[in-house]
Amino acid sequence: MAVSVDEAVSTGPARDNPPPARRLGGRGRSALEVALLTVLAVVMLFPVLWMIETSIKENRDVYAIPAKFFDFTVTLEHYRDVFVAPDGGRSALSVSFLNSVVVAGVSTVLATVLGVPAAWAYSRFAVKAKKDQLFFILSTRFMPPVVVVIPIFLMYRQVGLIDNKLGLILIYAAFNVPFTIWMMKGFVDEVPAEYEDAAMLDGYTRLQAFWKFTLPLLVPGIAATAVFALIFSWNEFVFATFLTSSDSVRTAPPAIAGLIGGTTTDWGLVAAASVVFALPVLVFAYLVRRHLIAGVTLGAVRR
Amino acid sequence: MGTVAAHGLRKSFGKVQALDGVTLDVPDGSFFVVLGPSGAGKTTTLRAIAGLEKLDAGSVRLDGRDATADAPAARDLAMVFQNYALYPRHTVYENIASPLRARRCSASEIATAVEQMSSLLHIERLLQRRPAQLSGGEMQRVALARALVRRPRAFLMDEPLTNLDLKLRVEMRTELTRIHRSLGATFVYVTNDQVEALSMANQVAILKEGTVQQVGTPTEVYERPANKWVAGFVGSPPISLLACHAEGDRLVGADGWTLPRPRWATAEDGRALLLGLRAEDLSVEQRGDASLSGELYGLEPLGDRTVVDVRVGREILKVKARPTVTGTPGERLRVTVDLDRAHLFDADTGLSLSEVGR
Numbered sequence: 125m126a127v128s129v130d131e132a133v134s135t136g137p138a139r140d141n142p143p144p145a146r147r148l149g150g151r152g153r154s155a156l157e158v159a160l161l162t163v164l165a166v167v168m169l170f171p172v173l174w175m176i177e178t179s180i181k182e183n184r185d186v187y188a189i190p191a192k193f194f195d196f197t198v199t200l201e202h203y204r205d206v207f208v209a210p211d212g213g214r215s216a217l218s219v220s221f222l223n224s225v226v227v228a229g230v231s232t233v234l235a236t237v238l239g240v241p242a243a244w245a246y247s248r249f250a251v252k253a254k255k256d257q258l259f260f261i262l263s264t265r266f267m268p269p270v271v272v273v274i275p276i277f278l279m280y281r282q283v284g285l286i287d288n289k290l291g292l293i294l295i296y297a298a299f300n301v302p303f304t305i306w307m308m309k310g311f312v313d314e315v316p317a318e319y320e321d322a323a324m325l326d327g328y329t330r331l332q333a334f335w336k337f338t339l340p341l342l343v344p345g346i347a348a349t350a351v352f353a354l355i356f357s358w359n360e361f362v363f364a365t366f367l368t369s370s371d372s373v374r375t376a377p378p379a380i381a382g383l384i385g386g387t388t389t390d391w392g393l394v395a396a397a398s399v400v401f402a403l404p405v406l407v408f409a410y411l412v413r414r415h416l417i418a419g420v421t422l423g424a425v426r427r
Numbered sequence: 428m429g430t431v432a433a434h435g436l437r438k439s440f441g442k443v444q445a446l447d448g449v450t451l452d453v454p455d456g457s458f459f460v461v462l463g464p465s466g467a468g469k470t471t472t473l474r475a476i477a478g479l480e481k482l483d484a485g486s487v488r489l490d491g492r493d494a495t496a497d498a499p500a501a502r503d504l505a506m507v508f509q510n511y512a513l514y515p516r517h518t519v520y521e522n523i524a525s526p527l528r529a530r531r532c533s534a535s536e537i538a539t540a541v542e543q544m545s546s547l548l549h550i551e552r553l554l555q556r557r558p559a560q561l562s563g564g565e566m567q568r569v570a571l572a573r574a575l576v577r578r579p580r581a582f583l584m585d586e587p588l589t590n591l592d593l594k595l596r597v598e599m600r601t602e603l604t605r606i607h608r609s610l611g612a613t614f615v616y617v618t619n620d621q622v623e624a625l626s627m628a629n630q631v632a633i634l635k636e637g638t639v640q641q642v643g644t645p646t647e648v649y650e651r652p653a654n655k656w657v658a659g660f661v662g663s664p665p666i667s668l669l670a671c672h673a674e675g676d677r678l679v680g681a682d683g684w685t686l687p688r689p690r691w692a693t694a695e696d697g698r699a700l701l702l703g704l705r706a707e708d709l710s711v712e713q714r715g716d717a718s719l720s721g722e723l724y725g726l727e728p729l730g731d732r733t734v735v736d737v738r739v740g741r742e743i744l745k746v747k748a749r750p751t752v753t754g755t756p757g758e759r760l761r762v763t764v765d766l767d768r769a770h771l772f773d774a775d776t777g778l779s780l781s782e783v784g785r
């Protein structure tokens with residue numbers, strides 16, 4: 125899932141809003157509403173449920189017609205196959221998961237380390253043509269990856285970053301820095317500049333004031349932003365497909381996609397790999413929820 | 428030592444000219460009050476002195492040395508912010524200790540200083556709380572403590588008492604004056620409360636729309652306002668201003684009244700003037716030769732005195748009277764004027780003409 129620009133812009137101010145009030149106070153939903161919601165939930169969640177079921181079915185149950193919903197034999201062999209190669213060594217899939225962890229992790233750290241101070245600077249200082257600069261930064265997110273992947277492929281070939289984890293890390297960081305700047309600027313704007321002013325009069329330098337007094341207040345915002353960036357890098361498919369080819373460099377999305385096709389497809393393995401791949405995202409989504417709700421300013425500034 | 432000299436400060440925020448050539452000379456050890464209405468540029472002036480605002484023009488000299496380009500930390504000043512700016516994640520103790528920590532004082536030094544300050548400002552009970560758990564008045568005292576815990580070159584205070592209740596404010600006023608005297612330090616104190624300004628200051632600078640209208644002792648500012656705006660801003664109830672002109676040995680009001688022309692009023696005949704009369708220089712009781720006739724418009728009992736509104740022509744005169752005074756609106760009465768204490772202003776420029784002949 126790539127975080128769209130709209131989300132990036134609107135998330136900041138939305139934090140302070142109370143959760144939307146339930147129209148009928150929760151209990152008083154009409155039977156029609158409940159029925160509609162149930163149908164929606166089943167439709168939305170069915171693929172997920174089917175994926176989980178497939179991942180723990182034996183192969184002959186996977187292909188059984190009519191499909192078996194409940195009375196199948198449970199097995200964890202697909203999960204073993206995700207991590208262990210037939211010869212007993214490490215599987216290619218597990219290497220790709222590790223690659224995903226490294227690429228997503230490092231690119232997120234990079235984007236955060238570059239983006240947070242930049243957001244602070246845009247929020248606090250009188251920068252020439254600030255609006256234009258911010259718009260330019262945002263505009264780098266306007267184009268979908270597919271549009272830029274060819275030029276980037278050509279550039280990467282020149283500098284030898286094709287089929288290289290560093291190449292993916294850099295391109296993901298490049299995509300996440302604008303997002304981080306925009307999102308974090310909203311959070312920094314919310315923290316009154318007076319804390320830093322007071323700290324500077326106390327005797328700290330501007331950077332110390334930022335580091336000691338503003339940064340701790342930004343932690344929830346940084347966490348939320350980083351999780352979004354992480355999810356983008358984790359899920360990214362287009363660049364990963366075009367810019368990597370060897371098993372030792374590939375990230376999980378193209379690796380999983382690579383399992384499909386050929387003469388036979390081991391659907392059990394695809395499902396198990398997908399479950400393993402989706403889990404971190406679910407956990408992060410949960411974290412985002414918590415952090416987005418957490419207010420940033422607990423402060424003592426009279427407004 | 429602690430002299431603060433700001434010369435020709437100019438600062439604009441977009442179209443708003445917040446400071447339009449502000450010049451202040453604060454002598455060492457004085458209690459210098461900057462008084463002005465909301466939006467006059469008081470906070471901006473203080474922030475400029477502290478080095479928090481990049482100036483369009485002007486210079487700041489501290490102890491005679493040019494500090495215009497110095498970082499705030501290098502200026503050795505302490506400031507109480509109008510909105511407190513207490514660190515939300517830190518306890519009250521840590522907030523007060525912050526200036527000392529930044530300057531690497533020893534833990535025992537810090538403990539002693541914080542303890543001393545907190546007992547002085549009656550916040551010992553609050554030391555372990557966080558700012559969010561304090562009332563407005565408590566926050567204000569913590570902000571004061573954070574400033575006073577150190578011995579800087581000068582203290583900058585931005586309306587530090589506005590959020591206290593009346594009793595506490597009066598108490599803190601006396602307390603601050605006492606602290607100022609015992610420290611002998613320079614205070615630059617911003618307020619929009621003229622009572623605070625007049626009661627605490629050695630010197631008052633009156634600020635309006637980014638320009639200094641007058642600098643002087645509280646008495647000077649009250650007794651000899653430089654222009655009609657200062658006269659109207661300082662004093663409560665506000666001074667009454669009557670349009671008039673001089674004609675031979677008389678002052679003739681736009682509403683037809685006449686008063687004997689004071690000796691000091693040297694303005695040429697016919698020039699448009701404003702006669703400024705303070706409530707305490709008017710009376711509805713004594714009989715004197717200089718008086719105006721009008722009708723009772725309203726009574727404002729204030730406990731220790733009553734302010735009588737008298738309508739003279741189209742204008743309302745505020746007259747200070749004894750609390751026992753009575754009357755019915757519409758009733759005709761005469762107001763005696765103490766012309767020796769009256770003020771005259773040029774109606775066009777607003778500048779005072781009283782000083783010329785007096």
Ligand SMILES: Nc1ncnc2c1ncn2[C@@H]1O[C@H](COP(=O)(O)OP(=O)(O)OP(=O)(O)O)[C@@H](O)[C@H]1O
Pocket residue numbers: 440441443444445463464465466467468469470471472509619
């Ligand atoms: N950061 C800013 N951006 C834009 N305008 C500002 C800024 N700071 C101050 N101003 C404007 O400059 C003028 C002076 O503001 P300042 O805060 O100095 O007033 P003040 O005298 O302290 O008023 P108050 O008594 O209400 O605190 C005001 O018109 C204000 O709107």
Ligand SMILES: [Mg+2]
Pocket residue numbers: 469470471509585
């Ligand atoms: Mg102010």
